[in-house]
Amino acid sequence: MPESNAGAGLSIMNRTLPVLLTGAAKMNRDNLIAETYLSDPDQYFEVYDKARPFRHLVLDDFFEPEYARSLLDQFPAFDTGRAMNENGEVGAKCVHDNMPELGAPYRALDEYIQSREFLGWLERMTGIDELVYDPDYFGGGTHENRHGQDLDPHVDFNKHPKTGLHRRLNLIVYLNEEWHADWGGAIEFHSDPRRPPEENQIEYVQPKFNRAVLFETTHWSWHGFERINLPEGDDDPRSRKSVALYFYSKTRPPEEHTKPHSTIYVERPLPEHIQAGTTLTYEDFQRIRILLARRDQHLQRLYNNISDLSAQNEDLIAQRDRARKMLDELSGEDDGETATAVRHARRWLARKLLG
Known part of the structure; x- marks a missing residue:
């Protein structure tokens, strides 16, 4: 080069x-x-x-x-x-x-x-x-x-x-x-x-x-x-x-x-010399195999990354659902000072967990 x-x-x-x-x-x-x-x-x-x-x-x-x-x-x-x-x-x-x-x-x-x-x-x-x-x-x-x-x-x-x-x-x-x-x-x-x-x-x-x-x-x-x-x-x-x-x-x-x-x-x-009509050598064949294998490995890494992100997303959804259930249970409380504290806590949790 x-x-x-x-x-x-x-x-x-x-x-x-x-x-x-x-x-x-x-x-x-x-x-x-x-x-x-x-x-x-x-x-x-x-x-x-x-x-x-x-x-x-x-x-x-x-x-x-x-x-x-x-x-x-x-x-x-x-x-x-x-x-x-x-x-x-x-x-x-x-x-x-x-x-x-x-x-x-x-x-x-x-x-x-x-x-x-x-x-x-x-x-x-x-x-x-x-x-x-x-x-x-x-x-x-x-x-x-x-x-x-x-x-x-x-x-x-x-x-x-x-x-x-x-x-x-x-x-x-x-x-x-x-x-x-x-x-x-x-x-x-x-x-x-x-x-x-x-x-x-x-x-x-x-x-x-x-x-x-x-x-x-x-x-x-x-x-x-x-x-x-x-x-x-x-x-x-x-x-x-x-x-x-x-x-x-x-x-x-x-x-x-x-x-x-x-x-x-x-x-x-592909290497520049590999064109239509080219007779491939053994080295050319091996190079193409390596390129295909690396592409497949790259795709597998991306697939693994997507799978990991999907699992993390499911975990976040589960946490959100648990938070919603807890907020619903808290919202039933209504006894003066406790109710006021619960409302503040509910609003805080809603901002933090539900966006």
Whole structure:
């Protein structure tokens, strides 16, 4: 896949913006991040704001070299217990969300990204005010993806399941040395994967060592990554490694509002070379089987979600009916002060339970 245009100027609105996205040699050890990014974050806002297909930045040499190396050196081992996919099966993706427990480099990162200094810097880079760090690392942390893994185009869940805060930003830093483009794994930014392939604009960014991608979380920020194809297949010891950090806020602009939702996936289309009259190879046949199986699994997950919601709805109806019965029984009481108290209680219960 084509390389991102990061480091060569970013073509936006039929013009080329200045080259801003390559880290300088001077680093700031106290802040972990390259000084070139910390010194004047406002200069990056225009690039971020005008990027397409949605707002994003690609930042090379993001961390100090020694610090980036320490993150890779202490990257946690692949743990099958942390590699369960959405179908309850052991997959090829492992997530460690216990960042402060992964060693000194990760503890330092955890402390830094919750500081007002860092959050203020992020706000100036993106124009998003009052950003909040997530101590739970829900969905975030270290991500390791092995041979054969990919990630269908999707938009992320839009509210934190515990706090209800609005999810606003993804910051992903890659830790892959000598990564080759033909190994796959490039992150994809889609305009709309629900459209026919010829109408879906895609930007690709290779997951190179110490490269960061920063992008908005909205109901149009579709992203994923292509299948990883390592030279030695399942026996290849290499993997696609990254650190994923998500940031939130109490509010968001009206144009970004939508109903609360979980992560929304779109299955990939058939490979472009499969056309009418094409003679299918065995690999083509296997690819089609995989796509059909993933579609069926997705439908099953949706069916399970609908079944769960139906059960919850039935439970709420039962609670409502019990409340109505109790209110009817209370309404029969009529002995002065008790009757007055009952009427107040009945009205309160009606407001709370019956709407």
